[in-house]
Amino acid sequence: MEKTQIEELVAKYNEGVADPKEIKWIEQLIESGEIDLTQLRELSGLDEQIQKMEVLSPSLNLDDRFYAALANEEKQIKKGTSFSMPSLSFLLPRLAMAAALILSGFGVGYFLQSPAQKSEVSELSQEVNDLKEMMMLSLLEKESATQRLKAVSLTSEMSQASEKVTNALFVALNQDDNVNVRLAALEALKPYVGKSSVRMKLIESIEAQYSPLVQIALAELMVSIHEKKSVNALRQLLENESMPKEVKTKISESIDVLI
Amino acid sequence: MEALSDNALMMKVKEDDLGKMSLLFDRYKRPLYGFFYGLNKEQELSEDLVQNTFLRILKYRHLFHGEGDFRAWMFHIARNVNNDHHRKKRVKATEDLDNWQERIGHHENQSNEMQHNEEHNMLSMAMDRLPEDKREVLLLSKFEEKKYSEIGEVLGCTEGAVKVKVFRALQELKVIYKQLEKSH
Incomplete structure (x- = not known):
């Protein structure tokens, strides 16, 4: 539409004689930016009045409530990130007393325990281990990755992990959706690499990994235990074209060391 | 010294520097109140909704990326707060038939408030x-x-x-x- 035609249309609208069809055109021209709302006198005047309309103020009650909520939120943050440390002069005598009590307890216990008590203690520690095992296995089933990480870290507290536990760790290493859980499971399996069955499963696990972080961690582990049988599995990883260059270099280096 | 932009303040809030939130509150409590009051014509309710908007901003501060405009983001949240309030109110109105008296009273207050505040x-x-x-x-x-x-x-x-x-x-x-x- 020509400029003069638009001016005519605007003039007609301002005179209050534009028909519905012309108003539709005006809408289209407003949308395309060819007519500015300020050109429409009456509407623009109304708009100006709205802009000047007095705005009421909220009461001071709103300020009170807002600042109370803000202070509460700040407190929550502080609670989550830090805690106040008691002074050393307050702690030192108490720590010394506690240490002395524990040591004397061990000393007295060592001299007083009978063979029967010794076996009771070992039974008890076995029960604690079983309990930890049970807890670990149930936590591994949880949806939350944090819970599963907790489960994996529980194994470090066990004196000796059962086959059930190492199997569960392998499931985590090969199938968990979360890379951090996989890495933690690999870390938890390291104390058991002395067993040939664990080493074999670790080699098999190489091809189940998609994360470069886990692939590199496994390659490094293979180097540290001098597991030459892993070379083929590592070579297969290199065939993946989408693998980042840095990861390829790292794995090639591991293969070179192993050969 | 040039005042910090809304976006810069909100980015600080995002980093848990919540003190900066009070500056944004001071800048926008009145426009937000005006917006809610213009929609609902109730003083107390409008203050509640302003409070809820700022609480929601605090809650979702990590979602502010600073690419868009803070004011647009804030009014977007304000609209949602207003819509949520009315949706809940509608559900409550159909479920809770016992408080009909209260609701009638509320409408009377509303019309009185209109007469007083708007001064015709x-x-x-x-x-x-x-x-x-x-x-x-x-x-x-x-x-x-x-x-x-x-x-x-x-x-x-x-x-x-x-x-x-x-x-x-x-x-x-x-x-x-x-x-x-x-x-x-």
């Missing part, structure tokens, strides 16, 4: 008679200082579409305003 201001009365979507676009235009692209971000449409919405709302307001003039 014709323009305000005309605004109150507009359908809610049209009233909302005019209020957003007022409180976002006619920044139509910003309003587009809030309403999820183009700048041109916002201008057409404002045009239609003003057209209808003009008709209501003239009717009110005639009847007075």
Whole structure:
């Protein structure tokens, strides 16, 4: 539409004689930016009045409530990130007393325990281990990755992990959706690499990994235990074209060391 | 010293420097209150909704990326807070038939409040008679200082579409305003 035609249309609208069809055109021209709302006198005047309309103020009650909520939120943050440390002069005598009590307890216990008590203690520690095992296995089933990480870290507290536990760790290493859980499971399996069955499963696990972080961690582990049988599995990883260059270099280096 | 921009303040809030939130509150409590009051005509409710908007901003501060405009983001949240309130109210109204007396009382208060606060201001009365979507676009235009692209971000449409919405709302307001003039 020509400029003069638009001016005519605007003039007609301002005179209050534009028909519905012309108003539709005006809408289209407003949308395309060819007519500015300020050109429409009456509407623009109304708009100006709205802009000047007095705005009421909220009461001071709103300020009170807002600042109370803000202070509460700040407190929550502080609670989550830090805690106040008691002074050393307050702690030192108490720590010394506690240490002395524990040591004397061990000393007295060592001299007083009978063979029967010794076996009771070992039974008890076995029960604690079983309990930890049970807890670990149930936590591994949880949806939350944090819970599963907790489960994996529980194994470090066990004196000796059962086959059930190492199997569960392998499931985590090969199938968990979360890379951090996989890495933690690999870390938890390291104390058991002395067993040939664990080493074999670790080699098999190489091809189940998609994360470069886990692939590199496994390659490094293979180097540290001098597991030459892993070379083929590592070579297969290199065939993946989408693998980042840095990861390829790292794995090639591991293969070179192993050969 | 140049005052910190809204976005810079909000980025600080995002980093848990919550003290900066009070500066944003000071800047926007009044426009937000005006927006809610324009929509609901209730003082206490409007204050509640302002409070809820700021609480929601705090809660979702990690979602602010600083790419868009803070004010548009804030009014977007404010609209959601208002819609959520009315949705809950509708559910409650159908479920809770026992509080009918309270509700009638509430409407009486509302009309009294209108009479007192608006002092028969014709323009305000005309605004109150507009359908809610049209009233909302005019209020957003007022409180976002006619920044139509910003309003587009809030309403999820183009700048041109916002201008057409404002045009239609003003057209209808003009008709209501003239009717009110005639009847007075």
